[in-house]
Amino acid sequence: MKPFLSIENLTQRFPDGQGGTMTVFENANFRVEKGEFVCILGHSGCGKSTIMNILAGLAEPTSGVVKMDGFEVSGPSLDRGVVFQNYSLLPWLSTLKNVTFAVKARFPDWSREKVHDHAVKYLDMVGLSGDVIHRKPSQLSGGMRQRVSIARAFANHPKLLLLDEPFGALDALTRGTIQDELLKIWSGTEQTVFMITHDIDEAILLADRILLMTNGPFARVAESVEITIPRPRVRTEIIEHPNFYAIRNHLVHFLGTRSRELAGQQGGERPNRPETVRIDKTDPADDPAEGAPVLRAVNH
Amino acid sequence: MVLSLNQRAAILSLALLVVGLLVWEFSIPAQKAATELTEYERLMGLGQERAGVPPPSQVFEKAWEQLSKPFYDAGPNDKGIGIQIGYSIYRVLTGYALAAAIAIPLGFLIGMSPVAYKALNPFIQVLRPISPLAWMPLALFVIQDSEASAIFVIFICSIWPMLLNTAFGVAGVRADWVNVARTHELGSLRTAFTVILPAAAPTIVTGMRISIGIAWLVIVAAEMLVGGTGIGYYVWNEWNNLDLTSVIFSILMIGVVGMILDAAFGVLQRAVAYVE
Structure with a gap:
């Protein structure tokens, strides 16, 4: 095989x-x-x-x-999704937007709501929900940033x-x-x-x-x-x-x-x-x- | 009662202003009335009003008079301050917009391509230190229109900070962010707009802010040369009229408008700023 x-x-x-x-x-x-x-x-x-x-x-x-x-x-x-050591989140986007950015690139024909729900679901899987997802990466701890990065990678299958x-x-x-x-x-x-x-x-x-x-x-x-x-x-x-x-x-x-x-x-x-x-x-x-x-x- | 830092600063500013104005007001020697003069003094012509730096009270009076009807138009040599400033702002914004339309895309190219950077750098280095007014005779001859020449001078002086800052900002975008774009298969146009532009925006807007400051400095000088309309022409015209009150008033207006232009770009700068 x-x-x-x-x-x-x-x-x-x-x-x-x-x-x-x-x-x-x-x-x-x-x-x-x-x-x-x-x-x-x-x-x-x-x-x-x-x-x-x-x-x-x-x-x-x-x-x-x-x-x-x-x-x-x-x-x-x-x-081939990549999670980098230094997280590589885009600092001008909110946590949620960092994930929807990737989901939109992966599934360009999805509707806005579908992209949003998909991103929220994966952020929730790494324990990020509520107000946190509207914060900028600079307002998150290192661990939270890496969680976002992992959610971004997994969300793209x-x-x-x-x-x-x-x-x-x-x-x-x-x-x-x-x-x-x-x-x-x-x-x-x-x-x-x-x-x-x-x-x-x-x-x-x-x-x-x-x-x-x-x-x-x-x-x-x-x-x-x-x-x-x-x-x-x-x-x-x-x-x-x-x-x-x-x-x-x-x-x-x-x-x-x-x-x-x-x-x-x-x-x-x-x-x-x-x-x-x-x-x-x-x-x-x-x-x-x-x-x-x-x-x-x-x-x- | 404990005042905040801002309150204390405001009180100090106000105090400095009042003291400054008072010193100015009382350091101007009062004109003697003609009746108090000796016959000899009257024969020597001292009874006529002497030209002197006006006290602030007269400047305020002038400012009130001008600002209460800023858009009056009583012929080529007598227009309201609003009209004159309007002409200047129109010229600055036209030249500035043309410069931005060329400098920002070109800066992107230079920032993204080391070859373009090396090829264009010698030209930029020679053209950049030229005083913008040095272009004026050439512009007048080639363009044959004083209005357009003034706009050209604004264009040429505001292009360099925007060009260099855009190139610098684009070249300095972190490789990690570009790699994020690459691993998400973004095309070059989408990479430019969704990753490089926001990443370089703070540097680009800083360049734009420097440019608008320079453009506002240069328009006054350019309008003194080309004449006709504008705040620069107004200053020079009032000097020719020996109306120092109007000169001082227009100097203040130049400062206020420059401050407003700068503040507008300050707002833009805060909007595009991000913390890494």
Whole structure:
């Protein structure tokens, strides 16, 4: 079966300012299935945001292609919604108008009332209703602004939703609340989500699968870690799950040391594909005798 | 009783005005009546009224007289202050509107295209510092109409701040907002009107406000040169009549109209302002 989103031999090089070139990542390959929630974790400078911009169509890769539903992605499209880290709300429009602006662009033949009701419905889903929706973004807190941004993206029913460190600028408590809201909205849809994050716990809570990137330059998408914790997930309950710390330790270990060791080398001609890692301590076949986390690497 | 900041400021302003007017009123030496003069003084011609700076009381009298019938028209050299100001405002707004119609679209182009910016920048830099009145002889020769030449001078002086501010504002629109437009598949025209224009509007309106100020400064000088009608011509005509009371009155009127024009753009500026 063809994957929903397929990234093939993606390479990005930038001029290094001294006449040469700097390779951010080379021959990256990975796939995202329909309805999947995929997080990508990695250190700063590994090219996560570059990948995100290429997926959004805001940047062109040096080589390689991104295919969605079998068609090559070129340029931005309403099929790929983006939530930016800095919210990117238009400050001269009210909260409601920021959402209707997007809904009008997506559904140009809708009547004014339909656009309005649709926007109000999605704002309500992120917990914004009443007078708040007539305020300007500057009169909202950071958390509320990001809620508007999420409502704007979901209201457009994109085929692929791209989240670029959406909670990076928020304090830990607000972040938790909005993560829960994101999970709530997402669970009701078949929305495919691709999200950049720095936060391991956030990734485990939200994702079906976590892609791990090594450090740049010549970064690789080294591993694809399945999150073997059943949904619906609740922040306070998942930490009790036997797989939680096994997965978490694996991720911490990767970001702490292996991301450096596994960093790619120049001239890698062969395509880089992530190894699938599945850690499941509830699976009797995998039950470790000593309790050390078992890594089962499967190449495909 | 504690007065608010505005109240205290208003009282101080009023006090300064009253003190200023009183100093002015009493520093003007009174004319001696002819009967008090010695015969020698009368022979020397001192009995005639001397031209002098009029006291504020006379200016108020003049202002009352002029403002109570601002639109009278008693021939080419005797028109009401309202008519003269009307002519000036008409010229300023015509030249200004023409300048805006060219400067704002051109500024958009320059702001959006680095090539256009680099190509047009040398011309702008040379043309901008030219005193607008320096264009007057050329304008009179080419256009052959003094009225249109005055409008042209207003056009040429108000185009630069609007052009440069529009280009600057458009070039400075945050890339994030443009990306929002791109990810929502807005066409270039819709992007220009729904994202770039509102984002750059505060800078553009600042340019427009500077331009209207300059235009009002220049119209007075331009009308002194071309003559016929307008507040600038009125000032010069009253100087030729040695009517200093009218000169002072018209100077005040120039200030008041300039203030109103500026305040109108201040309102517009507040309307398009946004907080990031």
